[in-house]
Amino acid sequence: MTNKKIIVIGGSATGPKAAAKARRMDEFAEITMFQKGPDLSMASCGFPYYVGGFFDDRNKLLCTPTGVVRDPKFYWNAKGIVARVNTEVTRIDRENKKVEFTNLETGETGSQEYDKLIIATGASPNMPPIPGVDLQGISTLQSMQDADYLRKVRDDGHIKKAVVIGGGLIGIETLEALHLAGIELTLVELLPQLLTFLDWKMAKLVENYLKTKANVITKNGVAEFVGENGKLTAVKLQNGTEIPCQLAVVAIGVRPNVKLAQDAGLKIGELGGIVTNEYMQTNDPDIYAAGDCCEVKNIISGKNVLAPYGDLANLQGRVIGENVIAGDIAKFPGTIQTGICKFFDYAVGITGLSEEKAKEAGFNYERVLNASPDKPGFMDGKLLITKLVVEHKTRRILGAQCLGPGDVSKQLAIWATAIKGNLTVDDMVNADLPYAPPFSLAIDHSIATAHIMENKLRGIFKGISSVDLKEKADRGDDMFILDARGADEYEQMRLGIGETLIPIGKLRERLHELPEDKNKEIITFCKISLRGYEAAVLLEAHGYTNVKILEGGIMAWPFDREK
Structure with a gap:
């Protein structure tokens, strides 16, 4: 019996994971990994933190947990895998089951046969088709070479002004990295909001916070990169505004690298990614694909999505590593698109469907907003704002968004697990989570x-x-807005839409100040709307029939506030 021949195209995340899992499944398989670039198994999600100076050793992005750099020598000695860097696979010959390749340093060409082929070609950054895009000083943050360039910018300290184009995860993380270098920054987003996977209100809260760190422009795209002597000097916006800068980082999303697969006759989906089944097989049963080059099913909506996340790439690679050796025994069920990013003292993330996506998918849903601390005040608890979306009929949890300076990652982990487990609101109201003051409130924020x-x-x-x-306020609707906070809080900050201050401790004795018409609409609120809720319950007990609570209170108010 001959040894199984396995070829992996791509050496970033999916490829090395699939190759390593295949080796653990079969000691004698012949495994070769081709990587177009010079580096292997790069921790690309760590690029912004290297640029920002959170750590200084470049090799930490390429190392094992024990500090060994994952280079071709490592892969051969530790795993018995041949890793060929700076080598591009140029053609897949499905009929003869071989690939053709070119060494980009020497120009040497060759071919190699396979029994099973794994495509992990990743994605490429989108670049705007506008004048000046080739000027020196324009970069992305997609490769190790990009990270090296931006880290050098940080260390040299010569650049004083920069523009980040794109308000997604990478754009915001890059903004933080460059801010730490003392660079004056402008963030430009063509769409009406940042972080388009969030609902507008949550994204607006992120925008409000980022404006304390940088100039943020939405609903305005880049029309031209302006330069002198081949170097960037300004970014010109679609409204004619010119922003002087010496650096522009483009972070407007990525597109799957599918040309190799497409030329080989493999099926490409409507979103532009390679189509696979639950075993990560393409329409050729001997060819598998995974990672950023693929489309993947959203478990909740059932629709295909592009989900270029490092964790999914590794999970899919593990599935493929099993299947190319043992037959199709492992499945990847799909994604609920859990994502998170850190920016300065805040974090923001989502798991499952946003309200907008639930609406698009046709769900009859309910949503709530909760603003409350992650820990007790005496343990320096920090604010969290969570938006939860639930299916009405089944009470099944569809999605959660969370942001703030508190422990966002813990909240998203809880809700992601709940969604994957098809849990309902009823399962969560008495969830038995770990409690001690250093970690949470007695009733956790999620509960x-x-x-x-x-x-x-x-x-x-x-x-x-x-x-x-x-x-309602802008229209001048007839309503009574009751602020249940204390007078000191009111003096520090208020909504500024005609609210009346009646502290919750004084409300019973001041009921005579409320409208005589008990059917009139009353809106109650406080800092996070806990006192607002108590005020609403009190008013309903006294016969008021049209009382509503401002969800999230003043802390979740995304508009300008009076101070």
Whole structure:
């Protein structure tokens, strides 16, 4: 019996994971990995943190946990895998089951046969088709070479002004990295909001925070890169504004690298990625594909999506590594598109469907907003704002968004697990989570969010979003807005839409100050709307019939506030 021949195209995340898993499954398989660039198994999600100076040793992006650089020598000695760097696979010959390749340093060409082929060609950064795009000083942050260039910019300290184009995850992480270098920054986003995977209000809260660190421009794209002597001097926007700068980092998304697969006759989906089944097989049963070059099913909506995330690439690579050796025994069920990023003292992320995506998918849903600390105040608890989306009929959790200076990652991990486990609100209201003051409140933020949702589904909690309240105020609707905070809080900050201050501790004795018409609409709120909820319950007990609570309170108000 001859040894199985396995070829992997791509050496970033999926490829090395698949190759390593295949080796653990079969000691005698002949495994070869081709990598177009000079580096292997790069921790590309760590690029912004290397640029930002969170660590200085470049090799940490290429190392094993024990500090050994994953180069071709490492792969051969530790894993018995032949890794050919600076070598591009130029053609897949499916009929003869071989690949053709070219060494980009020597020009040497060759071919190699396979029994099973793994395509992990990743994705390339989008670049705007506008004048000046080839000027010196324009970069992306997609490769180790990009990271090296931007780290040199940071270390040299010569650049004083920069523009980041694109308000997605990479753009915002890059903004932080360059801010740490003392560079004056402008973030430009063509769309009306940053982080388009979030609902507008949550994205607006992120934007408000980022404006304390940099100039943020939305609803305006780049029309031209302006330069002198081949070097960037300014970015010209579509409205004619010119922003002087010596550096522009383009982060407007990526596109799957599928030409090799397409030329070989493999099926490409409507979104531009390679189509695979649950075993990560293409339409050729001997060819598998995974990572950023592929489309993947969203488990909740059932629709294909592009999900270029490093964790998914590794999970898919592991599935392929099993299947190319043992037959199709491992499955990748799809994604719920969990993502998170850090920016300065905040974090923001999502798991599952946003409200907008739930609407697009045709779900009859309910949503709530919870603003509350992650830990007790005496343990320096920090604010979290969570938006939860739940299917009405089944009460199944569809999605959660979370942001703030508190422990966002813990909240997203809880909700991601709940979604994957098909849990309902009823499962979460009494969830048995670990509690001690250094880690959480006695009722964890996630459980409190479930409590609010339960109350809303029962009709006990009647909420109103900040967007709806702002629209009502702008129209001049006849309503009474009750601020249940203390006078000191009111003096420091207020909504500025005609609210009346009646602290919750004084409300019972000041009921005579409320409208005589008990059917008139009353909106209650406080800092996070816990006192607002208590005020609403009190008012309903006294016969008021049209009371709503501002969800998230003043801390989740995305519009300008009076100070």
